[in-house]
Amino acid sequence: MLQAVLEGLRRAGVLNAWRIVEQQVESRELFLVGTRADMRRAKEVSRLQATVYRDFSRDGRACRGSATARLHPTQGRRELERALRAAAGAAGHVLNPAYPLVSPGGPAPQVPEAPGVPDLGGALDSLGAVLLETGGVQKGEKARLNSAELFLERGETRVRNSEGVDVRFGFFQGSGELFVEAEAPGGPVELFQPLAFARVRADELRVELDRQLELCERRARAVPTPALGSPPVLLTGVAVRELLSYFTYHSSAEAAYGRVARFRPGEGVQGRQVDGDPLTLSLEPYLEHSPSSVPWDVDGWPLAPTALIEQGRLLRWWGPLRWCHYQGCPPTGHLPNVRVGPGSRGLAELRRGGCLEVAVFSDFQCDALTGDFAGELRLGTWQDPGGGRQPVTGGSLSGRLPELAGGLELSAEILRLDGYEGPAGVRLASAAVSGG
Amino acid sequence: MRVPYSPYLSSRKRSFRRLVRRLQREYAYASLLATDCTGTRYEVRRGQVSVLDSRWNERGCVARVHDGTGYLEASFNRPLSPEEVLRLLEGTAGGGARMEYPVHREQPLRRRWRSSVRLLPEAAGVEKTLARLTNLRDRAFACSSLLADMRLVFEAVTVRKLFLSGRRELEQAYLWSQGSMVPVVRRGEDTRYVHVGFSGLKGVELLDEMEGKLEPAVALAEELLSAAKITPGTYEVILSPAVAGLLAHEAFGHGVEMDLFVKGRAKAAGYLGARVGSDRVTLHDGARAARQVGSYWFDDEGTLGGDTVTVEKGVMRAGISDLLSALALGTPPTGHGRRESFERKAYARMANTFFAGGRDRLEDMIASIPRGYLLEQYSSGMEDPRNWGLQGIVLYGREIADGRLTGRLVSPVIMTGYVPDVLGSVSAAGPEVRLEGAGTCGKGHKENMKNSMGGPYLKCRLRLG
Numbered sequence: 001m002l003q004a005v006l007e008g009l010r011r012a013g014v015l016n017a018w019r020i021v022e023q024q025v026e027s028r029e030l031f032l033v034g035t036r037a038d039m040r041r042a043k044e045v046s047r048l049q050a051t052v053y054r055d056f057s058r059d060g061r062a063c064r065g066s067a068t069a070r071l072h073p074t075q076g077r078r079e080l081e082r083a084l085r086a087a088a089g090a091a092g093h094v095l096n097p098a099y100p101l102v103s104p105g106g107p108a109p110q111v112p113e114a115p116g117v118p119d120l121g122g123a124l125d126s127l128g129a130v131l132l133e134t135g136g137v138q139k140g141e142k143a144r145l146n147s148a149e150l151f152l153e154r155g156e157t158r159v160r161n162s163e164g165v166d167v168r169f170g171f172f173q174g175s176g177e178l179f180v181e182a183e184a185p186g187g188p189v190e191l192f193q194p195l196a197f198a199r200v201r202a203d204e205l206r207v208e209l210d211r212q213l214e215l216c217e218r219r220a221r222a223v224p225t226p227a228l229g230s231p232p233v234l235l236t237g238v239a240v241r242e243l244l245s246y247f248t249y250h251s252s253a254e255a256a257y258g259r260v261a262r263f264r265p266g267e268g269v270q271g272r273q274v275d276g277d278p279l280t281l282s283l284e285p286y287l288e289h290s291p292s293s294v295p296w297d298v299d300g301w302p303l304a305p306t307a308l309i310e311q312g313r314l315l316r317w318w319g320p321l322r323w324c325h326y327q328g329c330p331p332t333g334h335l336p337n338v339r340v341g342p343g344s345r346g347l348a349e350l351r352r353g354g355c356l357e358v359a360v361f362s363d364f365q366c367d368a369l370t371g372d373f374a375g376e377l378r379l380g381t382w383q384d385p386g387g388g389r390q391p392v393t394g395g396s397l398s399g400r401l402p403e404l405a406g407g408l409e410l411s412a413e414i415l416r417l418d419g420y421e422g423p424a425g426v427r428l429a430s431a432a433v434s435g436g
Numbered sequence: 437m438r439v440p441y442s443p444y445l446s447s448r449k450r451s452f453r454r455l456v457r458r459l460q461r462e463y464a465y466a467s468l469l470a471t472d473c474t475g476t477r478y479e480v481r482r483g484q485v486s487v488l489d490s491r492w493n494e495r496g497c498v499a500r501v502h503d504g505t506g507y508l509e510a511s512f513n514r515p516l517s518p519e520e521v522l523r524l525l526e527g528t529a530g531g532g533a534r535m536e537y538p539v540h541r542e543q544p545l546r547r548r549w550r551s552s553v554r555l556l557p558e559a560a561g562v563e564k565t566l567a568r569l570t571n572l573r574d575r576a577f578a579c580s581s582l583l584a585d586m587r588l589v590f591e592a593v594t595v596r597k598l599f600l601s602g603r604r605e606l607e608q609a610y611l612w613s614q615g616s617m618v619p620v621v622r623r624g625e626d627t628r629y630v631h632v633g634f635s636g637l638k639g640v641e642l643l644d645e646m647e648g649k650l651e652p653a654v655a656l657a658e659e660l661l662s663a664a665k666i667t668p669g670t671y672e673v674i675l676s677p678a679v680a681g682l683l684a685h686e687a688f689g690h691g692v693e694m695d696l697f698v699k700g701r702a703k704a705a706g707y708l709g710a711r712v713g714s715d716r717v718t719l720h721d722g723a724r725a726a727r728q729v730g731s732y733w734f735d736d737e738g739t740l741g742g743d744t745v746t747v748e749k750g751v752m753r754a755g756i757s758d759l760l761s762a763l764a765l766g767t768p769p770t771g772h773g774r775r776e777s778f779e780r781k782a783y784a785r786m787a788n789t790f791f792a793g794g795r796d797r798l799e800d801m802i803a804s805i806p807r808g809y810l811l812e813q814y815s816s817g818m819e820d821p822r823n824w825g826l827q828g829i830v831l832y833g834r835e836i837a838d839g840r841l842t843g844r845l846v847s848p849v850i851m852t853g854y855v856p857d858v859l860g861s862v863s864a865a866g867p868e869v870r871l872e873g874a875g876t877c878g879k880g881h882k883e884n885m886k887n888s889m890g891g892p893y894l895k896c897r898l899r900l901g
Contacts, residue, residue: 030530031781033699038535039760040528043511043779045496049489067487072495073514074444090476090487090562097483125530132532147699177880179701181822190701190822194881227668258482258585260620260627326483362827363818363881367848369620370627374850374901376818376827394825396668396850396901402625434668434852434901 002050002071003160005080010162015088017053017101017162021298022046025155028120032148035132046073052084054091055098065094099325102300104164109295109302111286114172115199120152123200130202131209142220143182143213146190150176152200165300173291174200180212184220191216191360191378196418198291215359218391219379225395227435228382232355233397233428239364239375241420244340246401247281249368251308253319253327260369263314270312270405277410278312280341283332289416292336301333340422343410350409350427354385358397371401399431437556437639441548441609442472442596444495449598455499456600458518464539465502467601469736471495471778475593476557480569482585487562492593496778501525506537507760511779537763542738544603549733551610553639557592560640565590568643572650576619580654582661584627587618590643599738606738612729612886613642614874617650619657628660628847630831631813633874635729635888663832663847668901672808674801674893677870679830681889682814684719684789685877687826687855689889690819692746693784694757698764702821707752713859718792719747721756723771728888729873730787737773737782744770758784776883783879791891794865801864801895802836809833809900810841811849824855850901858896866892
């Protein structure tokens with residue numbers, strides 16, 4: 001019905017173009033406290049968003065205005081039409097330079113279909129059993145599962161527009177959280193790990209839980225971080241993905257159009273002098289482990305692997321059709337995953353000479369715009385130049401990536417996270433560390 | 437202007453009642469929360485304008501039942517028959533041991549609430565709202581040659597909810613709005629920006645507040661280009677009301693969410709009746725404790741909002757609870773059971789969280805500090821309820837030396853500490869309490885929602901990096 005209403009409004013001249021993004025979603029959710037289920041939930045929803053476009057000229061300049069409207073399956077024809085007319089009215093006041101919508105055609109994306117999970121409840125039980133079984137057993141007699149949440153979501157996304165694009169694809173996304181705890185001399189300590197997975201693998205969940213239990217035991221043995229000044233730092237885990245997101249932000253056509261991008265195609269992205277590993281980075285529609293993987297973006301653009309940075313040099317801008325049109329460069333679509341080339345040296349080698357290795361932050365953040373990064377240390381290891389290792393906790397770490405980019409050293413080992421495949425560790429020449 | 441109630445919720449109320457009655461035939465307890473929230477977000481920056489539906493828009497239902505052992509929930513937004521909702525609830529069944537909860541016994545209540553604002557978004561119109569924002573952007577570019585971008589946002593959301601159970605029929609409609617201005621400046625290779633937030637139970641009149649803050653925001657962003665790095669260490673500091681709010685929220689607010697008491701994840705659970713701060717520390721949390729974006733009449737489980745004093749003169753008095761944690765702990769629910777949307781579970785969540793005011797003057801606080809900082813705007817924070825660690829990222833600090841502001845800025849600043857040490861070090865509190873809620877609050881890294889936080893100017897000791 002929505003498409004018919006939009007076409008009717010288009011024929012009546014109320015709007016000039018439209019796009020619909022529709023998702024049918026089904027989920028099962030499990031909430032655990034210790035080894036007992038606190039709650040179970042089910043969800044069946046339709047998500048519907050329409051974007052309407054108005055074309056006009058202002059001061060001799062061709063404009064395309066747009067406005068979005070979230071719609072609901074309980075809306076009747078009259079209510080839908082009212083919402084879309086209001087959005088079209090709003091779009092008439094949005095003075096953006098004209099840009100095209102995606103047209104049908106082009107090569108079909110080479111992305112495997114999302115795994116079918118016909119029995120969400122059964123899959124949830126299989127994962128829940130891992131937590132109930134493993135969580136009750138104290139790992140090393142000190143660490144245990146405190147609580148957990150698991151969400152399994154499957155469905156279909158369909159993208160249509162007034163140019164004739166009509167693509168659909170299934171998705172499966174697993175997510176959740178693990179909270180583990182361990183006894184420590186000053187009282188219990190805990191660690192928190194968000195989960196994101198693209199397939200139901202009980203064995204992988206068990207490995208992750210064991211890893212978290214082990215890290216938590218280390219936190220229980222940790223001493224307050226000493227005031228280290230500005231030592232070399234080895235970041236590991238999700239902080240690596242967060243840190244490197246700076247490079248994709250400043251390579252985007254949107255940032256370039258907004259005149260905030262630091263990089264230009266053909267130029268270096270790591271400053272004038274590169275003493276560390278030159279960065280090689282591509283954007284990918286599909287990574288096997290990443291639940292963010294999609295074959296088409298929300299405009300219906302067919303996605304393909306795209307080399308972005310090679311040996312520290314930006315090859316091209318990237319981005320959806322609109323921003324690339326503004327920048328006068330070929331569009332790539334909105335790609336959800338980043339693949340970063342590994343470095344030449346292993347983590348063991350990167351630790352040599354002493355460094356603060358950080359495994360867990362409370363919430364590591366790298367400001368994509370400025371490159372400032374900071375985080376409170378939940379668990380790190382201070383490796384002194386003589387080779388001694390001491391788990392540490394507390395205090396903070398901060399620095400400015402633009403000043404350190406030329407000296408980044410990337411590990412040969414690979415880490416796989418939602419939206420990321422690349423070095424498991426990044427060594428920074430120095431970062432300010434306040435003691436705990 | 438009165439905020440209109442949802443015609444959709446009004447028209448479907450009878451069928452929702454039938455659904456609850458049908459569920460009650462199968463289950464010892466049944467309730468339904470139905471939502472219809474609508475809003476628009478306006479964004480203006482260099483070379484582009486956007487009119488978007490608000491991320492807080494939603495229309496759907498969540499049914500909750502007690503099946504003899506505990507609670508189950510089903511979320512849906514298609515017009516399902518009672519039998520289809522029953523099928524969805526039955527589909528949640530699974531193996532393993534379960535927590536046992538008593539059946540919730542509610543006091544009967546039937547009531548409708550509606551708020552008022554000075555100017556409804558519909559009355560202001562899209563054209564005028566966008567024109568005011570684009571005018572602000574153009575004014576900003578006219579006053580700074582260093583400006584690389586000027587990002588302005590205005591968003592207004594009408595929240596309309598209906599809660600039905602065997603004994604309750606509650607309806608509410610209110611409107612909140614928020615805005616932000618982010619001047620981005622660049623000199624050579626250095627980029628800096630300031631984020632100034634605005635929020636309230638207000639309509640388009642919020643834009644009036646934004647008008648007056650534009651030039652100071654741009655000037656501050658320019659100042660940050662000359663900001664120095666801070667030397668890590670422990671300092672005497674003065675927190676602005678905004679940063680005091682971050683402390684109230686991250687340091688203590690999350691730690692007294694009582695669903696964490698049930699999980700044994702909150703250190704605060706062992707401190708009820710015990711000292712956690714200095715005499716100058718009194719903390720409030722509640723939907724009716726202030727008028728800000730965390731205000732409502734009833735929460736997403738049909739419990740009326742209130743004003744919970746969590747810390748009184750340094751002594752911890754209470755936590756904040758959703759319904760299930762209150763049932764598990766045998767305490768009265770405090771009206772803090774909140775959902776990101778009808779699609780999500782309810783948790784114990786903050787509403788309006790703030791330090792109460794004191795009698796100390798800001799000038800005296802500055803004069804009392806030989807070497808320290810006035811911390812003025814925050815970027816983000818993260819909780820650690822188990823270990824009472826504190827992380828807050830502050831955009832900048834103003835240096836204080838020998839009892840005077842030197843005019844030097846440091847940026848950014850990360851503040852860390854052990855919560856009882858920090859609260860115990862609070863030695864002065866100003867009289868005027870200000871709250872803001874232009875951001876979002878997550879539980880861990882998800883379940884985002886609106887709430888506000890604040891306080892007066894506070895003097896304390898913090899580790900800065």
